[in-house]
Amino acid sequence: MRKVEHQETVLVVGGGPVGMLTAWQLAQNGVKCMLIERNPSTTVAPKMDITNCRSMELLKLMGLADKLREQGVGQDYSLDVIFCSGLGRGGEVLGKWDLPSPKAWRTKIKNINDGSMPREPYQRCSQAIFEAWLKPFIEAHLHIESYWGMKFESLEERNDGVVSHLVDVATGEVHTVNSKYVVGCDGANSLVRMSVRLEIPGDPVDNKVHLVHFKSRDLTKLQTFGQFWHIFFTNGACIISQDEVDTWTVHLVLPPDDTTTFASPKEVIATALGAATGPVDIEVDEILLYNVWTPNLAVADSYSTEKGRVFLAGDSAHQNVPTGGYGMNTGVGDAFDISWKLAAVINGYGGDHLLKSYNLERRPVAVRNVERSMVHASVHQQYTEWVTEKGPDSILSDSKEAQELKSEIRNLVQENDGENKDHGIELGYRFPHSPIIISEVTAAEDEAEEWPAREYIPSTAPGGRAPHVFLRDGTTSIFDLYGKGFTIIDFTRLGRHSEAFKQAASEFGIPLKVVHLPNEPHVRDVWKCTVALLRPDGFVSWRSNDEGESVPLTTNIRKILLRYVPFSLYLFMMKPQ
Incomplete structure (x- = not known):
């Protein structure tokens, strides 16, 4: 059998969204890489179905956001969530979350220009569509060598690189890859993670989930209560409208000791949709996928090896239950973060x-x-436990007890509606004590500071995402002015800060875009600083309120930028001249 050797800068293992986005962003930064995926093509499983606001911001920085919107659900469709007792006779709506369409979100973003809004609305899109859309971009990029149907088997990490062993699934041909780095984006059962013995402690959730992905145009029954994104039923089931045309996914959650068996996927669908009202048969045109899976909660002890040559991203590093849509979206953040940092190191x-x-x-x-x-x-x-304890039929009657139960469910879901509204979780995460952030607070102060889950509080405090704000022209966001590398935002009259940064960045070879905005008082008021240094991900590295009109700042600015450069250059630049 012929053996093939490859010399690559970075090997990305896994061709899901996280792997492809990691490879894409590396390539966009001029880094050649190799992407492998053990399956011959992209997934047919729906998996994630929402790309959240922060992920859409990152995709915009990657030049992909608008292209994704062309593939996803139309901008006029809402993301409304319905809670009901079943689609059969006697079933009724017990609660509703009103989640506006991306188009409505854009209007809201336009009208609330105080920094609290995201730059981009969320986007509905099944992972099956997401991956199929992204794959041609990967295959066409000159800096990406991609192989589908190539299985990763093992690796040896060395001080100066990694040797990985692969097998072509179709031919059995053995491939060896010599690379400087490996990024494991190969899912929950990551062989990369196992090869380097990184632990991922966690436990399966005590439930089993029947998933049926199917096509149906039986809208009369499916949309009994109108258009929806999700319907959650009182029997622990959920149906997701994937494309507002004919594609749906049903999840039926059963406790671990439940011995129910189903004759077919159609029976799972009928049971899920009927909930307390009894099975509801619909016209099913095609079953696309049927499986049973168990949710898992886990976070790896470390995302990288001690030698710093192998990294984990996406499900190989963390796994959670689907509620909130944090799985793939957390992985998008991983992909952007590791790719810009690897590119900075590789590019010198x-x-x-x-x-x-x-x-x-x-x-x-x-x-x-x-x-x-x-x-x-x-x-x-x-609410599923409440209905189970009282008996599924209890919620269908007109008794006082049934009315009280319905009221309890309605109050519960209305008071706990953060599942896709917790924008503090999505946009407000921060890391002020990262070694590459010039922090303004101590660890104790940061621990005591409010970091709400629901609301994103606009701030340019170092270690957090800089707020999106529209400029005076009303259409350009400050977000739109960021460079591919670092960006210095300078609101001062004379712009001496930005000139000093530009000079120092040039000395160190750091890519830096200067944005001088002396005539944007509203943006400056929201940002609450005169100058800020942004990383490629739009997070603030450092800020100041110094107008910079009289005191030379070059020495301090050199020290700020030296946080990012190789140690050898740091020593050289800090020597007395």
Whole structure:
């Protein structure tokens, strides 16, 4: 059997959204990489069905957001969520979450220009469509060598690189890849993670989920209560409208000791949709996928090895329940973070400590997101338990007890509606004590500071996302002015800060875009600073309120930028001249 050797800068293992976006962003930064996926093509499983506001911002920085919207559900469709006792006779709506369409979101973003809004609305799009849409971009990029049907088997990490062993699934041909780095984006059962013995402690949730992905145009029954994104039923089931045309996904959650067996996927659908009203048969045109799976809660102890050559991203590093849609969206953040840091190091202007910051920054985000997904899941678990305890038929009667139960459910879901409204979780995560952030607070102060789950509080405090604000022209966001590398935003009259940064960045070879905005008082008021240094992900590295009109700042600015450069350059630049 012929053996093939490859010399690559970065090997990305896994061709899901996280792997493809990691490869894409590396390539966009001029880094050649190899992407492998053991399956011959992209997934047919729906998996995630919403790309949240923060992920859409990152996709915009990658140049992909508008293209994704062309593939996803139309901008006029809402994301309304309905709670009901079943689609059969006697079933009724027990509660509703009104979640506006992306088009309505854009109007809201336009009208509330105080920094609290995201730059981009969320976008409905099944992962099956997402992956199929992104794959041609990957295959066409000159800096990406992609292989589908290529299985990762093992690796050896060395001080100066990684040797990975692969097998072509179709031919059995053996491939060896010599790379500087490996990023494991190969899912919950990651072989990359196992090869480097990174632990991912966690436990399966005590439920089993029957998933049926199917096509049906039986809208009369499916949309009994009108157009929807999700319907949650009192029997622990959910149906998702995937494309507002004919594609749907049903999840039927059963307790671990439930011995129910189903004759067919259609019976699962009927049971799910009927809930308390009894099975509801609909016309099913095609079953696309049927499986049974168990949710898992886990976060890896570390996202990288001690030698700093192998990294984890996406489900290989963290797993959570679907509520809140944090799984893939957390992975998008991983992909952007590791890719810009790897690119900085590989392109010569970034130091190895950039790579160490990946675990320090991203792991706490995953821990918080996993915990929040369970908070959301507990809401569904609560009303399901109430109905189960009283008996499914109890919610269909006109008795006083039934009315009280319905009222309890309605109050529960209205008071706990953060599942897709917790924008503090999505936009407000921060890491002020990262070694590459010039922090303004101590660890104790940060711990005591409010970090709400529901609301994003606009701030340019170092370690957090800089707020989106429209400029005076009413159409350009400050977000739209960010560069591919670092960006210096300078609101001062003379712009001496930005000139000094430009000079220092040039000395160090750091890509820096200067944005001088002396005539944007509203943006400056929201940002509450005169100058801010932004990383490629739009997070604030450093800020100041110095007008910079009299005191030379070059020395301090050099020290700020030296946080990012290789240690050898740091020593050289800090020597007395």
